[in-house]
Amino acid sequence: MEQRNNLDGPAGEKEFVREITPKSVDFSQWYIDVILKAQLMDYAPIKGFMAFRPAGFALWEKVQELLDKRFKETGHQNAYFPLFIPQSLLQKEAEHVEGFAPEVAWVTRGGSEILAEPLLVRPTSEAIICDFYSRWVQSWRDLPILINQWCSVVRWEKSTRPFLRTSEFLWQEGHTCHRTEEEAEAETLQMLEVYREFLETEMAIPVLAGRKTEREKFAGALRTYSVEALMSDGRALQAGTSHNLGQHFAKVFDIKFLDQDDQLKYVWQTSWGLSTRTIGALIMVHGDDRGLVLPPRMAPVQVVIVPILSKKDGERVLEAVRSLADQLKEQKIRVKLDDREEYSPGWKYNEWEMRGVPVRIEVGPRDLDKDQVVTVRRDSGEKEFIARNELAAQLPNLLEKIQNDLLKKALDFREANTRKGSDYEEFKKIMEEQRGFFIAPWCGDDHCEEQIKIDTKATIRCLPFGLKPEQDHCFACGKQATEAACFARAY
């Protein structure tokens, strides 16, 4: 695929070149076109790596801001642990090393010396963090430990896709220690709920929450929970995971505390993470053939003002839009005034549309005469004339309405693409066509799960909370059904 195409091409009257493949023609190409044209990322000179350009990184900054606030409200603090992990530490937890060793990057030289023990670039930080926790935890007074880390991690991937699967990605990883099993389980579920609420409220991405199967759980965990989103091409995406680690790591890393009853006990641990792949989800859930569509709460620029300038009325219009921009800024609306002279208004409309800005405000001399402005919604294209003195009052409502409408649209799409049933032939057909979630009665057997994957490429995304199998028999193998499982083809 061609890599880059600078937006700042022809000026003035020259035509704006969108060059976005329609979703219906080739969804994968549409996705790549949108992220390159909206300048969210660029490919690195190393296979599988990418740079987050300012427009893309600003989305991650929003995730950080909005999620970090929630972490702190639930009592967590941030810390930072070393980038490198000695090989011997990774090897302590057997399942963990088996899960991660095949996909790590190894540092074998430092300066001019060959390292006696190779170091791995963190693919996740349980091993190194547990090493620290074994010293930090001594007494029940040290508990709970509620720590989060924002960082980059490296997993050597064979097949990559920008934001969704890259050899380096950005994420947060929470790592907590507790006195009791109940407390650890409550924390695991609390953080899953933080993810669900964040994704729905801020990103307008509805998710299905549930437990992962043994096969799909985190390497070294007791239980893994996840929130699963549905992309607009009918494929699922795991948007966040939360693991109850039990005492697996505590025992191998020797994390013990003296409890109030004077007994030495192992701690109970959790870990939970959400990554830059959610940016990919944001693009795929809301974007359209004209480019990016950003929910107002996530949009670095919520409103762009484009003045329509002429020689005669230029100054008058500029003055009006500047005062408008100031007024909106005071209201804490993230506004951008695009007063560049080297581009025409039409060119700017197209550019900001492609970049997904939720609301465009157009102001020309005739609008000034009528004391009005024009607002255009990015999501629906809806155009409205609003009296200038009412704009400041109406804009917050408009932004909220767009936010709600985007969530509703995504919910409707998911509703329309979630089937419940126990007809395996119907299931196979739907999976072949990648048409969303299929919820079916399932036996809980690892081999059955494997066979379904071989048959259809579908995996169990999660065992949704609160659902029971609606039939006695597994829809695939016919054995006793114990679970209601949600299947999908996934990213």
Added chain:
Amino acid sequence: MEQRNNLDGPAGEKEFVREITPKSVDFSQWYIDVILKAQLMDYAPIKGFMAFRPAGFALWEKVQELLDKRFKETGHQNAYFPLFIPQSLLQKEAEHVEGFAPEVAWVTRGGSEILAEPLLVRPTSEAIICDFYSRWVQSWRDLPILINQWCSVVRWEKSTRPFLRTSEFLWQEGHTCHRTEEEAEAETLQMLEVYREFLETEMAIPVLAGRKTEREKFAGALRTYSVEALMSDGRALQAGTSHNLGQHFAKVFDIKFLDQDDQLKYVWQTSWGLSTRTIGALIMVHGDDRGLVLPPRMAPVQVVIVPILSKKDGERVLEAVRSLADQLKEQKIRVKLDDREEYSPGWKYNEWEMRGVPVRIEVGPRDLDKDQVVTVRRDSGEKEFIARNELAAQLPNLLEKIQNDLLKKALDFREANTRKGSDYEEFKKIMEEQRGFFIAPWCGDDHCEEQIKIDTKATIRCLPFGLKPEQDHCFACGKQATEAACFARAY
């Protein structure tokens, strides 16, 4: 040195154990004691690496918040570039590779494959960023590019010291492209001024700004500027650097743009960085024998409220301090209510003192009867009785006063430890005793600078702005003096 000593030791009546070596006995040990006891960091299982514990990372989060705001106000955007750099990219700029190659960590294996070309973990990102810029910059319309990155970098150091010199550290690196030489120089100086103002306003660390000598400049730069701080043991610390890269990188990475006059031109570039070593400076400039002393603007917790509880009056006091804490929070004061029952008030006083919280508020039953609270300043120990209904109004002033007093104290110290002169013997003695800055007329010769370093271990920290040599002859070699140079022993 012993590595860790958990604070949460004896409860209740048991004595608080401070265990901080006095500064006057052993400054290096004092520094290590403070950062371990205040739980700012812990040593990693890899030599030269460390973890930022929550109390330490919170200081870096403050740096990020306060500096990032300034970057955005000056028109910069954040982005994120790959962690790894192909060897061939580093090698493009000759001086750059010579400067950095000896101290990099090399990734030679990814998953199960041996890499055809080794990758280096970024020691700084000029090379990889220039590779991207060569594609992002096409037209004068794309300029200026004003990008910053917050990340971790790795430099394989032989001798390390927590925060000050570690094989991995956190920093920000700004990388900009401009149309003209003048614009690049203005940006370089603007960012140096941002550092100066930030360090003095927020961290209460006065700095000397100036140009680096050829010998001390950044590998690959045209000119390097720095801000230099003086630690309380009389040694200097480089707190931030800003480089005018000229067209060195543009030419080897082929970063060209079509200017308005239809000519293809190379861009002019800058880069600038400030790292977690400033946290080390914060500790060394303000700390004392009782532990950390934080300037209020940098303090994650500005005010701690310690209730004095008794069985009889416990509820009444708790109710009062809770309402006090709520009131201060509403005023945007960062307040912590320490209502733990397992520690005595005296123990808490000691702990928060060691952790550097600027103001402690004590509230007991007798204070309630008198409708007052007690405030205690961390920096001076000054105790004051304040009427409860006046506290909210007075506290912001008190915090501001502490901030100003800390800056003034540091300025006075620097003043008292800055000598101007041209007596080389006096200079040698002062450098041997590590007593601060020495400003002297200097010839500008590289060999002379080298000889001075051999004689005294002192380096030229910078050629301070606005200073001219006060004598005609170099104080060291007697040749024509062209500069006023600031010498010091440095971290």
